[in-house]
Amino acid sequence: MTRRRGWLVIFLSFSLVLPGSRALAQELSLEAAEQLRAQVFQALEPAPAWEGWVRLAPDQEPARVTALGLRRLRIDGPGEPGPIHVWNEGWTYVGSEREGWLGPSPALVTLYQSTLLPFLFLDQLARAPLVGVTVEGAGWALELQDRELGRVWVEVEGARPARIWAEDETVLWELEPAPEAALHASLHLPGGPHLRLVLEPLETGWVSRAADGPEWVGRRAVDPPEEAFFRPGRLGQLLAALDRYEAASAEGQRAEARRALREAIRLAPNRTALYTELGVLELRAGNWQGALAAFDQAFQLDPDDPLLANNLAYLLIDTGLDPHRGVALARQAVERRPDEPAFLDTLGWGYTVTGQLEQGAAALARARELAASLGMAPAVQAEILYHLAETLARMGRTDEAADLAQEAVRLDPELEPARELLERLG
Numbered sequence: 001m002t003r004r005r006g007w008l009v010i011f012l013s014f015s016l017v018l019p020g021s022r023a024l025a026q027e028l029s030l031e032a033a034e035q036l037r038a039q040v041f042q043a044l045e046p047a048p049a050w051e052g053w054v055r056l057a058p059d060q061e062p063a064r065v066t067a068l069g070l071r072r073l074r075i076d077g078p079g080e081p082g083p084i085h086v087w088n089e090g091w092t093y094v095g096s097e098r099e100g101w102l103g104p105s106p107a108l109v110t111l112y113q114s115t116l117l118p119f120l121f122l123d124q125l126a127r128a129p130l131v132g133v134t135v136e137g138a139g140w141a142l143e144l145q146d147r148e149l150g151r152v153w154v155e156v157e158g159a160r161p162a163r164i165w166a167e168d169e170t171v172l173w174e175l176e177p178a179p180e181a182a183l184h185a186s187l188h189l190p191g192g193p194h195l196r197l198v199l200e201p202l203e204t205g206w207v208s209r210a211a212d213g214p215e216w217v218g219r220r221a222v223d224p225p226e227e228a229f230f231r232p233g234r235l236g237q238l239l240a241a242l243d244r245y246e247a248a249s250a251e252g253q254r255a256e257a258r259r260a261l262r263e264a265i266r267l268a269p270n271r272t273a274l275y276t277e278l279g280v281l282e283l284r285a286g287n288w289q290g291a292l293a294a295f296d297q298a299f300q301l302d303p304d305d306p307l308l309a310n311n312l313a314y315l316l317i318d319t320g321l322d323p324h325r326g327v328a329l330a331r332q333a334v335e336r337r338p339d340e341p342a343f344l345d346t347l348g349w350g351y352t353v354t355g356q357l358e359q360g361a362a363a364l365a366r367a368r369e370l371a372a373s374l375g376m377a378p379a380v381q382a383e384i385l386y387h388l389a390e391t392l393a394r395m396g397r398t399d400e401a402a403d404l405a406q407e408a409v410r411l412d413p414e415l416e417p418a419r420e421l422l423e424r425l426g
Contacts, residue, residue, distance in 0.1 A: 033133055037142050041126035043160045046070065046119040047205035052219030056107050062217045065111060067207075070120050072230045073112055084232050087112050091268075093235035100233045102268050114210035118187050118197055121173065122161065125152060129375040145373050149190070150339055166190075184211065238267045245277075254285055272298040272308055279311065288319050299329075306333035310343045317350040326350050334363075341371040345384045352391040361395065364388040382412035389421055398425055 048069060053062035061078035075085040084100070085108040086093040092104040104112075128144040134153060135141075142154040149172070155163040157175075164173035176184040183199040185208075196211040204221040231239050245260035258281060265274045279294035295312040302308055310333040316326030330347035337343055348363030364387050371381045389404035402425045408418040 030130075033142075034130060037126070037130055040142065040154065040156050040159060040161055041122055044119075044122060044199065045205045047202045047207050047221050049204075049222050049224040050202060050207055050219055051222050052207075053217040054111070055215045055217070058215075063107075065115075066222070066225060066229070067115060068224055068230065070116055070123060073108070073116055074230055075107060075111065086230055086232060086235060087116070088230045088235065088239065091235060091238065093232060095233050097232045100235070102234055102238065110210070110213065113193055114195060114197065114213055115208050118185065118195070118199075118208045119206075121187060121189065124148075125154065125161075125164065128152070129373070131373070145375075147340075147374060234267060238264055241267065249281070254281070257281060270301060272301050272305065275301070276308065276311060279315070283315070288315070288321065291315055292319075292321060304336075306336040306340070306343060309333040310340075310346050313350065314346045317346065317353050320353070323350055323353045327354055339370055341367045341374065341376060341384065342380070344370065345387060348391070349387045352387065352394065357391055357395050360391045361388065364391055378411040379415070382408040382415050382418065385411070386415060386418040386421065389418065393421065393425060401425060 047067075049067065051064060051066045054065055055062050056075075056077070063078055063082070064076040066074045066076075071087075071089045073087040077083040077085070081096060083094065084096060085105050087104070087108055091102065092108060093102055094100055094105045094108070125144055125146060128146040130142060131145050131151070132143040133140055134143055140156055142156065144152045144154065146152050149166055151167045152172070153165050154161050155165075157163075160175060161173065162175045163171060165171045170188070170190070171186075172188055174186050176186070178184045181201055185197045185199055187193075187195045187197060197208050198211050199206050199208050200219070202219065202221045207219055209216055228236070241260050241264040245257050245264065248254075248257035248260055258278075261274065261278050261281060265271075265278065268274060275294045275298035279291045279298065282288075282290035282294060292312075292315055295308070295315055299305075299308045299312045309329045313326040313329035313333065316322045316329070327347065327350035330343065330350050333343040334340070334347050344363050344367035348360045348367055351357070351360035351363060364384060367384050368381070368388055371384055385404045385408035389401040389408060392398075392404065393401035402422065405418045405421045405425065408415055409422065412418070
């Protein structure tokens, strides 16, 4: 057990005791704790589909806003026909039903941040691995390990997520008492906006708006619109190409998948995610040079993105194309996100490949620890274990290496390098 902020932290390896009202205690299993976590976040479940009217400027007629789920938002501006602004799974579009450009408008970004982002944040934490429950008196908090935010505490009041803070004591989310049915909240994400919000209940769930933002004329729950409603013009063409790519990939039609993905890149040539996807496709096809070109193009478009640096680094290291450049890039990625297991794995493996075994073992051991605490996929953990096993074997620590290689094979029976290492170790 450990202590944080004077509160007792009980990790959920087996079961824990939660004090109820008047200090009555009850046994709480991991399954029960997960159920409690689900109830806490469901208390602010967003409306599945809604529409409303908002004045984007004080002297304008209201624009119609339609939302579907957490990732689709459309603004129909005033006028006949008015401009269309769409947010669809991170893809943005401004124009008309037939013509426009791929990119956000200030109005779209503003409404996305105040209407969808708060619920995306809560949904992300609702899915993060549950580490423990923190208790003090009759109060309690969920302790989560999030991939992006690290260790996070969710303080619960009235069966709702009242406050959420990070390990550095930054308050990320806070609900404020309000006399009316609406709730007041603040959201402050690292590197993101600091938002003051009003959460309002509809018949089917909650909606959010900026407390000091555009004037909303009204909002209501609606039946979910058709997907085509959020696919106008060039955005529809792009998403159709991506649909073809996914279908061809699922059926193993690599040539068709490549054509569809290149069509998507033609439509959106500055989107790094598309080059990354192309790089992965070429890797699976065994085309190292094609993968290198795609990953390098993505990195050149956004050299400050640690994920892009890591992707390029791993390819340069694992294929032996340029492991020393790969280590430099991996170090750059880890400097920006020091607790990302995948980045530490790349750096550690790069150290090993370039003969820096002590540094490699240290980075890989840290990657292994973080991957386990985050509950990452067995295949991901197996890859890290294999890299650590190979490193220890090169250091002469063969017994430890064999144990780790066996664990890697148990987690991923198809990981051939780990099997080969076991055979070498005898």
